[in-house]
Amino acid sequence: MRWFAGALLLLGFAGGFATARMVVRLDGVVRERFEGRLFRVPSRVLSAPTILYPGLDWKQVDLLGTLQRLGYRESAERKPLGLGRYYQRGAELRVHRRAFEHPTRAEPARTLVLRLEGSVLSELFDADSGRELGAAFLEPELVGAYYGPDHEQRELVRVGDVPRHLIDAILAVEDQRFHEHGGVDFRRIVGALVANLRARGIRQGGSTLTQQLVKNFFLTPERSLERKLQEAVMALIVESRYEKDAILEAYLNEIYLGQRGSTAVHGVGEASHFYFGKGVRDLTLPESALIAAIIKSPNGLSPHTDAERTRKRRDLVLELMREQRRIDDAALAAALREPVRVAKVTPEPREARYFLDALQRQLPDFYGSDTLTTEGLQIYSTLDLRLQRAAARTVAEELARLEKGYPKLVPEGGSRLEACLVALRPQTGEVVALVGGRDYAKSQFDRCTQARRPAGSVFKPFVYAAALEPGAGGPLLTLAAWVEDVPLELETPAGTWRPKNFDHQFHGRVPIREALERSYNVATARLGQQVGIAEVAEMAHRLGIESPLPEVPSLAIGAADLTPLELARAYATLANGGIRPQIRTFEDVVDPVAGALERQPIESERVLDGGTAYLVTSLLEGVVDRGTAAALRRAGLVGPIAGKTGTSNDERDAWFVGYTPELVMVVWVGFDEPRSLGVAASGIALPIWSRFLREATGGTVRGAFLRPPEVDELEIEPETGALALVGCPSRRTEYFLHGTEPVSTCPGWADRFGPDGAPGLLERLFDSWLDRL
Amino acid sequence: MRLGVLLASALAALVAAGCRTAPGGRFPGEPLHLAQLASVGDPARRASMRLVMAGLDADERGRGAEASSSYQRALQVDPNNPYAWLALARQEVFEGDPDRGLAHLDKAQALLGTDERAAAHLAGIRGAGLVAIGRRPLGEPFLREARERAPRAWADGVLDASELR
Numbered sequence: 001m002r003w004f005a006g007a008l009l010l011l012g013f014a015g016g017f018a019t020a021r022m023v024v025r026l027d028g029v030v031r032e033r034f035e036g037r038l039f040r041v042p043s044r045v046l047s048a049p050t051i052l053y054p055g056l057d058w059k060q061v062d063l064l065g066t067l068q069r070l071g072y073r074e075s076a077e078r079k080p081l082g083l084g085r086y087y088q089r090g091a092e093l094r095v096h097r098r099a100f101e102h103p104t105r106a107e108p109a110r111t112l113v114l115r116l117e118g119s120v121l122s123e124l125f126d127a128d129s130g131r132e133l134g135a136a137f138l139e140p141e142l143v144g145a146y147y148g149p150d151h152e153q154r155e156l157v158r159v160g161d162v163p164r165h166l167i168d169a170i171l172a173v174e175d176q177r178f179h180e181h182g183g184v185d186f187r188r189i190v191g192a193l194v195a196n197l198r199a200r201g202i203r204q205g206g207s208t209l210t211q212q213l214v215k216n217f218f219l220t221p222e223r224s225l226e227r228k229l230q231e232a233v234m235a236l237i238v239e240s241r242y243e244k245d246a247i248l249e250a251y252l253n254e255i256y257l258g259q260r261g262s263t264a265v266h267g268v269g270e271a272s273h274f275y276f277g278k279g280v281r282d283l284t285l286p287e288s289a290l291i292a293a294i295i296k297s298p299n300g301l302s303p304h305t306d307a308e309r310t311r312k313r314r315d316l317v318l319e320l321m322r323e324q325r326r327i328d329d330a331a332l333a334a335a336l337r338e339p340v341r342v343a344k345v346t347p348e349p350r351e352a353r354y355f356l357d358a359l360q361r362q363l364p365d366f367y368g369s370d371t372l373t374t375e376g377l378q379i380y381s382t383l384d385l386r387l388q389r390a391a392a393r394t395v396a397e398e399l400a401r402l403e404k405g406y407p408k409l410v411p412e413g414g415s416r417l418e419a420c421l422v423a424l425r426p427q428t429g430e431v432v433a434l435v436g437g438r439d440y441a442k443s444q445f446d447r448c449t450q451a452r453r454p455a456g457s458v459f460k461p462f463v464y465a466a467a468l469e470p471g472a473g474g475p476l477l478t479l480a481a482w483v484e485d486v487p488l489e490l491e492t493p494a495g496t497w498r499p500k501n502f503d504h505q506f507h508g509r510v511p512i513r514e515a516l517e518r519s520y521n522v523a524t525a526r527l528g529q530q531v532g533i534a535e536v537a538e539m540a541h542r543l544g545i546e547s548p549l550p551e552v553p554s555l556a557i558g559a560a561d562l563t564p565l566e567l568a569r570a571y572a573t574l575a576n577g578g579i580r581p582q583i584r585t586f587e588d589v590v591d592p593v594a595g596a597l598e599r600q601p602i603e604s605e606r607v608l609d610g611g612t613a614y615l616v617t618s619l620l621e622g623v624v625d626r627g628t629a630a631a632l633r634r635a636g637l638v639g640p641i642a643g644k645t646g647t648s649n650d651e652r653d654a655w656f657v658g659y660t661p662e663l664v665m666v667v668w669v670g671f672d673e674p675r676s677l678g679v680a681a682s683g684i685a686l687p688i689w690s691r692f693l694r695e696a697t698g699g700t701v702r703g704a705f706l707r708p709p710e711v712d713e714l715e716i717e718p719e720t721g722a723l724a725l726v727g728c729p730s731r732r733t734e735y736f737l738h739g740t741e742p743v744s745t746c747p748g749w750a751d752r753f754g755p756d757g758a759p760g761l762l763e764r765l766f767d768s769w770l771d772r773l
Numbered sequence: 774m775r776l777g778v779l780l781a782s783a784l785a786a787l788v789a790a791g792c793r794t795a796p797g798g799r800f801p802g803e804p805l806h807l808a809q810l811a812s813v814g815d816p817a818r819r820a821s822m823r824l825v826m827a828g829l830d831a832d833e834r835g836r837g838a839e840a841s842s843s844y845q846r847a848l849q850v851d852p853n854n855p856y857a858w859l860a861l862a863r864q865e866v867f868e869g870d871p872d873r874g875l876a877h878l879d880k881a882q883a884l885l886g887t888d889e890r891a892a893a894h895l896a897g898i899r900g901a902g903l904v905a906i907g908r909r910p911l912g913e914p915f916l917r918e919a920r921e922r923a924p925r926a927w928a929d930g931v932l933d934a935s936e937l938r
Contacts, residue, residue: 051850053823055816104839105831134811134823135850427852427880428845577883579876587845596838601869602845602861604876610883662852702817703853709886 023233030237033217034246039253041154041376042147045356045586046140047385048430049102052114052124053135059119060698062386064088067095069141069385071277071343081111084278084343091116094127098278100139103380103588103596112136141385143352146360146372151262155269156376156592157280159249165285166268167248168326169292173317175209176324178248183210183239184232210235213251257291258298261347265298275303277343285331286338289317303342311340351392354436354446355383359585361449364598367589377597380588382430390695391421391433398688399438399669408678415672420447420564421692423665426572428602429581432663433692445672452547452561453668456681457519458646458655459540459558461574461616464516464524466531466539469612470737476531478740479615480721481512485523490553497553499525502647502680511718516619517627519645521557528556542607544569544580558646564666567657571666574616575642575659577708578608610708611737617642617705618735620658628682629656635690639701643689645681654681656689661703663696665689710738717746804893804923807856808938821851825860832860832934837868840934855884859894863932866898871905878902893922897932904930 050066052058067086075085078094086095093116099109111127124133145153159167171178177185189206207215214234219227238247256264257271265274268291272280276287283291293313294301303310315336322332359381360372371377399419403410409417416438423433436446445451467476477483485507490497499521501507507520515523528536536556537549545567549560565583573580582603589598620642623629628645643658653670654677667685670677677684693701707713715724716734721742724731728746736742807829811822828843841864847857858881865874878898885891897919903912919927926936 048849049846051820051824051846053816053820053850055820102842104836104842135820135846137846425852428848576880579880579883587842599838601841601873602848602877603873604880606876606879706853706884706886708883 022230023237026230026234027237027241029218030214030234030241034238034242034250037374038250039154039156039376040148040150040152040374041156042145042152043372043375043377043379044145045143045352045359045379045381045383047143047381047383047388048432048587049140050138051135052112052121052138054121054124056121057119057698058093058114058116058121063093063121066138066141066386068344069346070139071273071346073277073341073343083109083282084276095138097136097138098282101378101590102137103378103590107137107139110136140380142348143381143383143385143388144349144356145263146356146369147263148373150264152264152266153260153270154253154265154267155273155280156253157249157267157269159245159252161281162252162268163281163283163288165321165327166280166283166288166291167252168321169285169288169317170252170295171209172320172324172326173292174212174295178209179244181208181239183235183237184208207231208235209251210238210247213247213254214238216254216256217250255295256298257294258302260345263348274345275342284335284338285327286314286318286335286340289321289335290314290340290342293317303340304345307340307342314340349385349389350440351435352383352385352388353440353444354448355381355388355431355434355585357444357446358431358434358436358449362583362585362600363589367598376592378590378592379586380590381586382428382432382584383434384432387423387433387696388435391423391435391692394688394692394695395419395421395435395438398691402669402684402687406679411671411675414675417677418443418447418670418672419688420451420668421665421688422448422564422568423663423692423696424568424572424581424583425662426575426581426659426664427579427604427662429569429572429584429604431583431585443672447668447672448564448666450563451668451672452563453653453670454558454648455560455562455567456558456646456648456653456655457521458567458644458657459560459562460516460519460524460556461620461644462540462543462545462570463528463531463536463556464512464619465543465574465608465612465616466535467527468615468737469539469608470740475612475737475740477512478721478736478742479512479618479734480716480718480736480742482509482721483512483515483523483527484508485510485515485520485526488522488526488529490525490529492552494552499554499557513619513622516644517622519623519628525553525556528553539608540570542580543571543573558648564668567655568664568666571657571659572664573607574613574620575661575664575705576604576613577610577706578606578613579604580607609710611710614705614708614711615735615737620644621705624658629658629686631682631686632658632690632693635694637690637693637699637701639697640703640705641693641701642705645686647681651677651679653677654679654684656681656685658689658693660693660697660701661705663693665692667692707735712736712738712741714741716742720744720746722746804926805890806938807860810856817851818854821847821854821857824850825854825857826938828857828860829934829938832864832868833938837864840864841869853884855881855888855891858884859891859898860934860937862898862902863894863934863937866902866905867931871902875899875902875906893919893927894932894937896922897927897930901930901932 072084072086075081075087078087081087081094081096083096084098093114095112097110097112100107113125113127114121115123126133185208192206211231214231219231253267256266258265260274265271269280271291272278272283301310301313318332318335321327399417418437421435424431434448436448437443488499501521510523533551533555537551547562549555569583584600586600591597624632624641624643629643641660646655652674655668657666667689669684713733713735715731717724717728718730718732722744723742724746811826824843824847828840831840844857844861847854858877862874862877862881882895896915900912900915916930
């Protein structure tokens with residue numbers, strides 16, 4: 001007997017020891033999680049905000065589409081207009097804009113009144129004050145997020161920011177005795193047991209909020225006694241260590257509440273945006289009840305799939321709230337009258353994945369993947385989502401069209417035709433659209449920033465820039481000059497180099513404009529020799545090319561492997577009057593708690609005089625107006641456009657690089673493994689560029705390339721480059737840097753006025769000047 | 774005949790100009806105040822100018838980051854607004870990075886061309902920027918020019934946001 005008692009005691013000790021060990025271990029697990037990083041919150045990337053102002057073409061900027069993507073819902077009533085709603089009748093559009101945080105300031109909620117005349121936003125008012133507004137912002141759109149492997153998204157909320165009725169609704173349906181129990185509600189367990197016995201199945205659960213939280217944080221969904229026991233012990237530990245509010249806050253941020261494509265929606269903060277397009281603070285009672293209602297089965301009860309089913313469940317929650325005296329009869333009746341209205345599901349944009357990668361590469365090393373996937377940073381990017389969508393759509397549809405039109409672009413068993421499109425603002429270097437390939441899911445290799453491809457003729461403008469730039473003894477030539485397009489042979493270490501033209505012809509003596517407009521290789525190679533290849537390379541680097549450049553004669557016609565992004569930057573320098581912008585993909589990185597962490601200011605540097613930049617721009621306008629890119633004009637694009645086509649050796653790469661006063665765009669088309677396209681750039685890259693520009697501008701480019709004061713506009717006689725005065729047989733306008741103007745007049749002009757009593761030369765000069773005035 | 778008339782007219786004009794006394798000395802007139810331009814230009818320029826003014830407001834209140842953000846928004850609407858570049862240049866030269874400010878000033882200058890109204894501020898900001906980066910001998914003549922053109926605004930060698938406003 002004593003032996004038996006001893007054994008029992010020993011067993012008791014052993015059991016007690018094992019239990020104590022388990023409790024200590026679980027306590028460690030709980031503390032590690034609760035006192036460390038409770039949640040991994042993916043960092044979000046936001047677009048540049050939409051700016052509204054009188055005179056804006058609201059259709060062109062897709063205002064209604066933007067509102068819908070931002071989760072604004074149309075209202076049938078003009079007043080009162082709920083937060084996050086808009087109303088449109090005839091020429092009036094009212095938007096109850098939500099409050100939002102900007103990196104440097106908070107924008108308050110306000111109702112904007114927009115008067116629309118055709119496609120023009122003619123007036124903009126604040127509805128409350130009646131004050132006319134010069135400009136107003138809409139909140140930035142979500143571009144994407146840096147997800148961890150779990151692909152969860154949540155917006156963390158403080159329990160103090162959550163409306164009382166949302167907490168009440170959740171407690172009413174999930175754990176009405178939350179404030180009374182110590183983690184495990186034994187009374188509820190017994191009640192559930194009895195109910196399940198009566199129903200001969202599992203109909204009710206006895207889990208408290210704390211147990212649900214523990215299960216989600218630490219345990220698997222497995223249904224076993226051991227797991228249940230662990231859950232109960234951990235719930236007791238959590239309750240003994242932490243305040244009720246801390247537990248509730250963790251629950252409110254953890255709970256799974258639905259699915260947005262492949263992203264899991266967690267927490268009431270994220271769910272408020274997902275279902276109602278607003279922050280959690282602005283939820284109404286029926287909306288709070290709906291969120292509580294779907295906790296049981298977020299996908300089965302989703303209002304997006306079956307609104308009627310959701311309404312029934314929501315009403316049940318409301319009635320429970322009344323039953324538990326959390327709301328009164330009047331509130332219940334009013335809430336029950338509200339229909340279920342949810343924001344349109346806007347799938348997270350997929351078009352900007354390459355941009356997100358490019359942005360991550362541009363962030364300082366401190367922002368590694370671990371930081372970006374866990375710290376919940378807000379990154380305010382430079383992306384214009386409207387242009388990004390247009391770019392992605394254009395690349396996808398135009399490549400498909402090309403493949404249909406040119407069957408040889410669909411090789412058997414090989415890689416698919418690929419493309420890159422990158423657009424940036426030349427003045428600020430902001431990347432506004434970037435499509436690094438055809439399908440991010442299939443290939444994450446970004447052809448805009450990571451692929452170096454032979455530049456071909458898009459390199460040529462750098463040769464002309466070097467030739468036109470005034471050196472110590474003035475520029476090598478002016479735009480009135482002629483160059484020789486005749487056979488050329490150069491001895492190089494690799495043998496004799498004999499450049500050829502695309503049409504396999506030589507064109508003799510040609511004006512410099514024609515040499516570039518027709519993209520003559522031989523004339524440009526000769527010009528490269530005249531300028532000096534080292535000078536050409538130096539000019540390209542100065543304009544923004546960072547890749548190494550081989551100092552060989554063929555560099556002049558593009559024997560250099562470059563990335564589309566660096567080409568975009570170099571052309572941006574020309575578009576920006578010789579001021580080279582630093583490429584920017586973001587403006588601010590903000591930590592929701594610590595505030596601003598990082599700014600990327602506008603950086604630029606003058607690297608070329610404005611006059612030379614203007615002359616090159618003028619040459620490139622000629623390419624569009626009369627040369628290899630004249631298809632742009634035939635396509636009906638109007639306004640100032642400059643650009644250059646490019647096709648590399650064996651037609652492996654097709655390029656078009658061009659700009660307007662406000663946008664620089666590069667399009668590259670080719671195969672990842674070099675193979676001939678068999679079609680010139682004008683047939684492949686140009687149509688993509690053309691369509692994108694049309695989508696970006698509506699087909700009419702505004703503004704002008706500003707002629708700097710150091711450039712004069714003169715009439716010349718084209719054949720000789722001499723000044724054309726009255727009576728010259730032919731003439732055209734040309735631009736000259738101060739001090740490089742022609743000094744001679746067109747030959748024969750003076751002879752036509754002999755000493756027969758006709759006006760003299762000076763008199764004629766003044767007459768000509770007056771006529772021009 | 775026409776030449777004779779023209780030469781006579783030109784001579785008369787020169788004599789008349791020589792006899793007139795300019796009230797402001799060599800550089801007459803008030804320096805540029807951006808508020809005067811808030812309602813000038815096409816819709817994009819006007820909206821951009823409103824944002825520049827909002828930026829100057831923020832600058833005056835010492836909220837530099839907010840001001841900078843407003844100038845950037847102004848450039849988002851109209852990237853060729855010279856006054857947005859000028860305001861950004863002023864902010865960088867006096868409150869931020871003078872090198873960066875001088876680059877922005879280049880852009881403003883390129884866009885303003887030979888606009889006489891802006892000449893005092895262009896010279897003054899350039900002078901102050903050059904002095905700030907340690908190139909005083911280069912900067913002083915510009916500051917002197919600014920003081921001559923706009924004595925009140927540039928007497929202290931600094932252009933406040935309120936003086937540009």
